[in-house]
Amino acid sequence: MMGGAVLVGLLAIGCDRPDSEGPSIDELFGQFEVLDSLSLTTDAPDFSVGDVVGFACEFSKPVDWVLRVVGTESGSVKTLTGFSRELLPEQVVWHGNCDDVPFFFAEPCEVELTVDGEPEVYQQDLVIQGEKVFEGLPVADFDAGLPEGTLVWHQDGGNMTFDLAQDEALQGGQYFKMGGRVNWDWSLGYIDIPLDLTSVAADAEGFFLNLGVLGGLNGQFASDQYVNILLSESDAPFNDNTSNNAADIFASGMEVYKHQVRPVDWEGWRYVSVPYSEFEVKSEGGNNVREPSQIRGIRLGLQACPFNSGNCPENGDIEARADLDYVMFTEGVPLLEQE
Amino acid sequence: MKQRLSAILLLCLGNVAWGQGQEGDEPRYWLDGFARTWFTSNTLANQPEPSVTAGWNLLDLNPHVNPTPNVEVFAQVRVLNEFGGFFGQGTQVDVRQLGVSGVLGGKVRFNVGDIYLNQSRFTLHADDGEVFDPWGRAFEAQRNLVAYENFFEDNRWRLQGAHANAVFLGDRWVERLVLDGYATRPRGSRQLSESSYVPDRVLAGLTSAVTGQDGWSGEFHHSVIADLPQSGTAEHNVSNPVVHSLIHKEGSTPWFHMRWTAEAGASRRGWRMRDVNAPDLDSVAFSVRGGFAGLNLDLTSQDSSWTLRASYREVDPFFRSAGSQSKRYNFAELPAPAVFPTVDAGSTTRSASLFDLLTDVARANQNLSPTLMAVAPLFDNIMPFGLATPNRRGGELALEKQSNALTMKLDLGVHAELTGQGTTQLRRFNAVGLGAEWTSTTTPHPWRVSVYEQVQQTQRDGSALEAIDLLTSNLTMSAGYEVWPGTWLEGSGRHAAGRGHEFLALRDGFGTLYNFERVELDTQAWMTSLGIKHILAKDISACVQWNAWGQGGVDNEAGLRANQVFIVISARL
Numbered sequence: 001m002m003g004g005a006v007l008v009g010l011l012a013i014g015c016d017r018p019d020s021e022g023p024s025i026d027e028l029f030g031q032f033e034v035l036d037s038l039s040l041t042t043d044a045p046d047f048s049v050g051d052v053v054g055f056a057c058e059f060s061k062p063v064d065w066v067l068r069v070v071g072t073e074s075g076s077v078k079t080l081t082g083f084s085r086e087l088l089p090e091q092v093v094w095h096g097n098c099d100d101v102p103f104f105f106a107e108p109c110e111v112e113l114t115v116d117g118e119p120e121v122y123q124q125d126l127v128i129q130g131e132k133v134f135e136g137l138p139v140a141d142f143d144a145g146l147p148e149g150t151l152v153w154h155q156d157g158g159n160m161t162f163d164l165a166q167d168e169a170l171q172g173g174q175y176f177k178m179g180g181r182v183n184w185d186w187s188l189g190y191i192d193i194p195l196d197l198t199s200v201a202a203d204a205e206g207f208f209l210n211l212g213v214l215g216g217l218n219g220q221f222a223s224d225q226y227v228n229i230l231l232s233e234s235d236a237p238f239n240d241n242t243s244n245n246a247a248d249i250f251a252s253g254m255e256v257y258k259h260q261v262r263p264v265d266w267e268g269w270r271y272v273s274v275p276y277s278e279f280e281v282k283s284e285g286g287n288n289v290r291e292p293s294q295i296r297g298i299r300l301g302l303q304a305c306p307f308n309s310g311n312c313p314e315n316g317d318i319e320a321r322a323d324l325d326y327v328m329f330t331e332g333v334p335l336l337e338q339e
Numbered sequence: 340m341k342q343r344l345s346a347i348l349l350l351c352l353g354n355v356a357w358g359q360g361q362e363g364d365e366p367r368y369w370l371d372g373f374a375r376t377w378f379t380s381n382t383l384a385n386q387p388e389p390s391v392t393a394g395w396n397l398l399d400l401n402p403h404v405n406p407t408p409n410v411e412v413f414a415q416v417r418v419l420n421e422f423g424g425f426f427g428q429g430t431q432v433d434v435r436q437l438g439v440s441g442v443l444g445g446k447v448r449f450n451v452g453d454i455y456l457n458q459s460r461f462t463l464h465a466d467d468g469e470v471f472d473p474w475g476r477a478f479e480a481q482r483n484l485v486a487y488e489n490f491f492e493d494n495r496w497r498l499q500g501a502h503a504n505a506v507f508l509g510d511r512w513v514e515r516l517v518l519d520g521y522a523t524r525p526r527g528s529r530q531l532s533e534s535s536y537v538p539d540r541v542l543a544g545l546t547s548a549v550t551g552q553d554g555w556s557g558e559f560h561h562s563v564i565a566d567l568p569q570s571g572t573a574e575h576n577v578s579n580p581v582v583h584s585l586i587h588k589e590g591s592t593p594w595f596h597m598r599w600t601a602e603a604g605a606s607r608r609g610w611r612m613r614d615v616n617a618p619d620l621d622s623v624a625f626s627v628r629g630g631f632a633g634l635n636l637d638l639t640s641q642d643s644s645w646t647l648r649a650s651y652r653e654v655d656p657f658f659r660s661a662g663s664q665s666k667r668y669n670f671a672e673l674p675a676p677a678v679f680p681t682v683d684a685g686s687t688t689r690s691a692s693l694f695d696l697l698t699d700v701a702r703a704n705q706n707l708s709p710t711l712m713a714v715a716p717l718f719d720n721i722m723p724f725g726l727a728t729p730n731r732r733g734g735e736l737a738l739e740k741q742s743n744a745l746t747m748k749l750d751l752g753v754h755a756e757l758t759g760q761g762t763t764q765l766r767r768f769n770a771v772g773l774g775a776e777w778t779s780t781t782t783p784h785p786w787r788v789s790v791y792e793q794v795q796q797t798q799r800d801g802s803a804l805e806a807i808d809l810l811t812s813n814l815t816m817s818a819g820y821e822v823w824p825g826t827w828l829e830g831s832g833r834h835a836a837g838r839g840h841e842f843l844a845l846r847d848g849f850g851t852l853y854n855f856e857r858v859e860l861d862t863q864a865w866m867t868s869l870g871i872k873h874i875l876a877k878d879i880s881a882c883v884q885w886n887a888w889g890q891g892g893v894d895n896e897a898g899l900r901a902n903q904v905f906i907v908i909s910a911r912l
Contacts, residue, residue: 017757017758018758019763020758020761020762021730021760021761021852022844022852022854022855023853024762025760026802026804028761029804030804083854
């Protein structure tokens, strides 16, 4: 009786059992061949009008592949990766964006496809006819000067640079330099910009602040230098009390949220994106719910460990620096991930 | 100096037992606990890496309170001070366990809080895993330490929730009926960001067992692990119900006692897809179903001098049970080994090996995994998930013979896959285990020696790429000699070696097999231990060991070699 029951059980579980599970080992570990060489849907995309580039290639087996587009003038890079037997042009698509700044120009680009474990590099060329236009809510690109209503404050330290500059702009012709040397305080200065985002419908999770940050001076970085970002949802007047250092809406007691790009320990530009949901409560002046449409202003400040009061004697011989450019809010995804 | 004082303090606490009596002799509240001082110093023999030391003092203090004679409230408060911490830095104080247990109405036993559960081998069961030693003697100090820190008790998982059990006695067809149920939460909902939450994961189960007349009995187990979609924002929420039923028939002859067991069961695992924008729409994706069935015979001689267990079982390739297939030891690439994660002056990442398996507290796993975890073929390639290992058909024979001072074991296993992986060809598995333990307690200086060797062979036909011929060997030895009363000279050793290669299955987050990693197993790993254990008092012992371990290729004399000084002082309060 017991044996019969077991037999019935065995027969029952044996139904619909496949012969094999997973991809074929013969294919996975077999000889690698390119069955259909790398091709592009277009070699002259104009991203400014919404063009995209699709990539196609077919291999003899599923492989880990890496496809890189490199701008020959800008040095910008876009990387696409995957594990598949085939690159399908409707799935492997480039929208003209980049992994990190600099952005692509209208320039010639090299396309390189490499396969894990294989020495060959498969190449193609293309020429960008028009740069991608990123969508978003501009805060400041500094090309036409400081945004209207902007307030700038900085300490009376040495070599303070809280002003517009043109020599190393990330995008366009101007950027905002923040730097200098302050012995006695963490805060070197900041720029306050009024905002009106009442038309924004995104929630905090899907609302991103994007900004370019340039760090380093002659290959050196001040210890623990960082960009301190405050977003205020306060209804108080932006600059009611002109005797203050800057805008009133960031004062203690106001509804203010904070995020720090810390440390800024790189040389050159990097592009940082952070969702509003990752901002922490700085002062509990409101409902403590991050509501993008309620944002009334942004403060972008430079802070660094002071050499004579912050246990950072090494900062006595170096100036802090974290310059800013192309500050923009985006909805849905970070700016560099826009399609 | 501080550490020395702490050790003395802990040892002194071993003599402190405190309680207050209720009426009569029954205590109303009392304290017990556990204290341990642990220190290691690790040195690589042929590498430039500097030596590494680590250690801590800990005190686990357990207040027990009986508000009524049938109810006990228990908490475990831990104070841990890492070596090198000063003036409070490096010191942790936390509540490690909390629970209430008791009997309601003289019938229903219950536990609430931190509970330890083992239901059945196919529903909820913690397999011993790759550290298994049939004699339980080898590297006892290390294994006890890892087990204690990870709440490993027998084959039970430590969970948080509630558990109740009741027994009913009959006098006709049913002599005894046991009902047992539990509801736990292996993972709590947690906020990831402003608007995203990981959902609650719950595990619940019910067992009923009936003992009838004429040697008949039966069991039915049901468990389900599931994410609660409404408690989080995840798009994929696992659901994994499992059933397991058994029928037993016991009988006797003048020579032996026997017990037949027939068992069968089934599982389903899938992910409930939840669209946050359309919460009413609910569908299940990546759903797989599987079953199992088996027949076991247990024979025990009337004088209990020998036992024999024979079994045959089939477990479907898609049988999935998070409660019984989760592994106690994690062989994923992360976490990195706690000791010497890199070698060759930091240029090479060291893969976890036998030493880490036996000593790394963080390598052990306390979580139930809804997908199959990574395995280590060098240590076990046939039943890495215990009896619930999917895709197996085959039989086992286990024989144990006991005489006065000698116990011998013989384990045989012949298995095969039911479905090929990456090919229609099936793996075939053969296993032989042979061991013995000699124990002498009658001589002036008691001693013991144990040895167990397990050889596993994995073969697969097919093309040159598909074919597998893997042979692994795991030898475990242990010996002890009481030099003078209370002081033992102890030694242990384990050597694992392989020859051949294997394909590890790579699965995505839904358990779908999408790729294979070919691993070369012409490799070996070993660890030896020699030390002295001194039993200071009934519940206090101190152990000092010199350990040596290594890993590398089978034919590679220049493999990694390391030494370790290991000191542990334990006091059960």
